[in-house]
Amino acid sequence: MMYSFAMLLCLGAFYAFAMTKTAHYKSVFGTRPNQVQTQRFNRSGWIIILLSFIVNLSQGVGYGSLMFCGQMALSVLLLAVCLTYQPNWMRSLLYLLPLSGLIVVVSGLVF
Amino acid sequence: MKESFFRSMTWLHTWVGLLLCWLLFLIFFAGTISFFRHEISLWNQPAVHSIDHNKQQQQTLIESGLKYLDRAAPEANRWWIGLPSNRQPELQVSHRHTQGEGKRDKWIDERLDPNTLSPVEGLIETKGGNFFYRLHFDLHYMDRKLARWLVCFASLFMLIALISGIVIHKRIFKDLFQFRPQKGVRAWLDAHNLSSVLALPFHLMITYTGLITLIFMLFPNPAETLYEDGLKGFRADFYPERQRIDASDIKVNYPAFTAAFTHFYQNWPEQKIKRVIVDHPSNAAVNIKIYGDNGTLIRDEYPYWQYSGTTGELLKTARLDPSNAEVLYGGMIAVHSGRLAHPGLRWLYFICGIAGCIMIASGCIMWAKRIRERLKPTQTASFGLKLVETLNVATIMGLPLATAGFFYANRLLPADMVARADNEVLTFFLVWLATALFTCVFRDKRAWHWLAYSNAVVWLLLPVCNALTTDGNLVTYILDGKWILASFDLAFIATALVFYLQAKKLAAKVTVNKRVVNKSPRATAEQRA
Numbered sequence: 001m002m003y004s005f006a007m008l009l010c011l012g013a014f015y016a017f018a019m020t021k022t023a024h025y026k027s028v029f030g031t032r033p034n035q036v037q038t039q040r041f042n043r044s045g046w047i048i049i050l051l052s053f054i055v056n057l058s059q060g061v062g063y064g065s066l067m068f069c070g071q072m073a074l075s076v077l078l079l080a081v082c083l084t085y086q087p088n089w090m091r092s093l094l095y096l097l098p099l100s101g102l103i104v105v106v107s108g109l110v111f
Numbered sequence: 112m113k114e115s116f117f118r119s120m121t122w123l124h125t126w127v128g129l130l131l132c133w134l135l136f137l138i139f140f141a142g143t144i145s146f147f148r149h150e151i152s153l154w155n156q157p158a159v160h161s162i163d164h165n166k167q168q169q170q171t172l173i174e175s176g177l178k179y180l181d182r183a184a185p186e187a188n189r190w191w192i193g194l195p196s197n198r199q200p201e202l203q204v205s206h207r208h209t210q211g212e213g214k215r216d217k218w219i220d221e222r223l224d225p226n227t228l229s230p231v232e233g234l235i236e237t238k239g240g241n242f243f244y245r246l247h248f249d250l251h252y253m254d255r256k257l258a259r260w261l262v263c264f265a266s267l268f269m270l271i272a273l274i275s276g277i278v279i280h281k282r283i284f285k286d287l288f289q290f291r292p293q294k295g296v297r298a299w300l301d302a303h304n305l306s307s308v309l310a311l312p313f314h315l316m317i318t319y320t321g322l323i324t325l326i327f328m329l330f331p332n333p334a335e336t337l338y339e340d341g342l343k344g345f346r347a348d349f350y351p352e353r354q355r356i357d358a359s360d361i362k363v364n365y366p367a368f369t370a371a372f373t374h375f376y377q378n379w380p381e382q383k384i385k386r387v388i389v390d391h392p393s394n395a396a397v398n399i400k401i402y403g404d405n406g407t408l409i410r411d412e413y414p415y416w417q418y419s420g421t422t423g424e425l426l427k428t429a430r431l432d433p434s435n436a437e438v439l440y441g442g443m444i445a446v447h448s449g450r451l452a453h454p455g456l457r458w459l460y461f462i463c464g465i466a467g468c469i470m471i472a473s474g475c476i477m478w479a480k481r482i483r484e485r486l487k488p489t490q491t492a493s494f495g496l497k498l499v500e501t502l503n504v505a506t507i508m509g510l511p512l513a514t515a516g517f518f519y520a521n522r523l524l525p526a527d528m529v530a531r532a533d534n535e536v537l538t539f540f541l542v543w544l545a546t547a548l549f550t551c552v553f554r555d556k557r558a559w560h561w562l563a564y565s566n567a568v569v570w571l572l573l574p575v576c577n578a579l580t581t582d583g584n585l586v587t588y589i590l591d592g593k594w595i596l597a598s599f600d601l602a603f604i605a606t607a608l609v610f611y612l613q614a615k616k617l618a619a620k621v622t623v624n625k626r627v628v629n630k631s632p633r634a635t636a637e638q639r640a
Contacts (some may be wrong), residue, residue, distance in 0.1 A: 001437050003455060014287075014288075016285065018287070021286075021288070022289075023289075024288060041275070060407065061429075062408070062409035062442070063407050063409070063451065063456070066409075066446065066452075066456060067455070067456055067459070069310075069312045069313055069316075069459075070313070070456060070459025070460065070462070070463060070464075071459065072312070073309045073310040073312075073459065073462060073463050073466065074459060074462060076287060076288065076305075076308070076309035077290055077309050078464065080287075080288045080289075080290050080305055080309070081290075083290075084290045084291070084292065101266060101354045
């Protein structure tokens with residue numbers, strides 16, 4: 001459960017990193033990002049990826065770091081495929097990612 | 112200086128990458144599949160499919176395993192009990208028998224259902240996932256030592272190619288998510304960059320730790336200086352469990368299992384056991400060897416206890432409290448082999464491995480494409496280019512086809528065939544050989560197109576073949592919660608889908624090319640007019 005949460009965080013972080021690139025931002029939102037937005041995406045990307053790393057490590061230092069490497073690979077793969085073939089899904093992802101993160105956390109607390 | 116450095120790095124990356132890329136592809140491909148080594152062994156052995164998840168205590172399992180072996184093979188020189196795990200449902204009981212002078216000992220493998228403790232009937236002879244595991248570093252039909260040296264060289268080349276690749280493709284981190292499939296050769300470069308950067312930590316780790324697994328063959332000098340009898344002495348010190356124990360002439364009725372295991376359970380009550388080996392169970396040289404389970408710890412070799420079989424006292428232990436050097440070495444090998452991984456991490460490993468295959472494949476395809484592009488219309492392709500193109504199709508499209516052939520052979524060869532396991536392997540290589548011969552004649556787009564279609568058809572029919580030849584199929588697997596077997600069918604269908612998409616894409620290109628060829632004389636005529 002914690003690993004799925006870490007995976008979602010990782011996906012979110014790389015989402016933010018992708019949005020710091022002008023071309024990708026434009027393909028998703030249709031406009032050019034201004035500098036402030038780019039900076040915000042960049043900063044939040046770093047914070048979220050750090051969080052993801054911490055969540056992974058909390059489950060086991062060795063095993064967690066292996067999971068983290070794998071999650072990064074999967075996140076980049078999913079985002080690259082999505083950006084290439086279905087850039088408009090990325091907008092829904094902006095809402096879906098935090099929502100699914102919340103669901104995972106709540107269901108983890110309840111069950 | 113910078114210019115020349117950059118150029119020399121590009122040169123290095125191109126040629127080091129190209130020279131052994133087909134061998135590297137084979138190693139990566141086989142290695143990636145071997146992450147599912149035990150799962151493949153399970154799939155390849157339909158008789159154990161019906162076994163339910165183990166509900167027995169390990170103590171009961173070991174006791175019944177020993178009793179079974181005592182009844183079935185009292186004269187064996189070694190008993191081997193492998194306990195069930197999430198990846199292997201059955202209790203493995205194997206025994207080894209001495210053959211005549213100069214002949215190798217013979218292993219007989221049997222399996223018990225852990226819940227009923229009765230032997231599993233209808234086992235077939237198969238190598239299962241061990242074939243891919245061995246292929247990964249021993250290759251096949253080849254002297255083991257030579258093969259390992261070749262694999263070492265290939266990994267060294269891979270490491271050099273990776274590092275020079277990071278230098279020359281310096282934009283990979285900037286263009287992290289970039290993939291533009293419409294842009295011709297540029298798309299191949301994108302695929303190459305994307306597949307390498309997304310699993311870069313994995314690629315570096317797997318290549319480096321791959322070299323470490325064979326480090327004592329590559330670099331025996333420290334061991335040779337430290338130990339009087341060189342590597343042999345080092346091995347005796349590092350792997351006490353692998354020391355040969357000579358048989359004795361004095362007979363023993365039944366080894367002192369009770370005393371040994373009572374001592375073990377009292378002192379290490381929490382320890383999960385991976386396997387139990389008994390050497391010379393029938394004579395006074397009897398030794399009981401217990402291997403602990405590492406679980407998800409990043410350790411490779413198992414903790415080890417050795418008991419005397421005559422008195423039941425503890426003789427030796429190993430790696431109960433490993434030194435830092437042992438932890439580092441074992442850790443690197445554990446990370447490489449991924450034995451510790453649960454299904455989630457195992458699939459992540461698999462995805463990274465596939466990314467590695469794509470990285471190598473796109474690299475060698477790109478080389479051929481670039482040279483082709485530079486050819487003038489009047490020039491004919493050189494022998495080198497033709498060779499590279501042939502090897503590309505034969506390896507990249509041939510290996511998946513051969514793998515499917517291996518799975519078909521497992522299901523379709525008669526169960527009582529002589530040397531059945533070897534014939535499965537033979538099928539693998541025959542299919543590959545056939546593909547290679549085919550590509551000697553056709554190596555252009557049509558060959559890719561045709562092979563992609565055959566791959567798609569062959570992989571799609573594999574679940575059908577499985578359903579027809581065994582008792583289960585995708586639906587029953589899902590209903591019974593047999594997720595490993597269900598994922599096999601799903602993975603086969605997914606593979607077929609990928610090849611179908613590739614074939615469709617190639618078909619579009621083949622027709623476009625034809626149109627271009629048809630149009631070009633008219634176009635030049637128009638220009639003249």
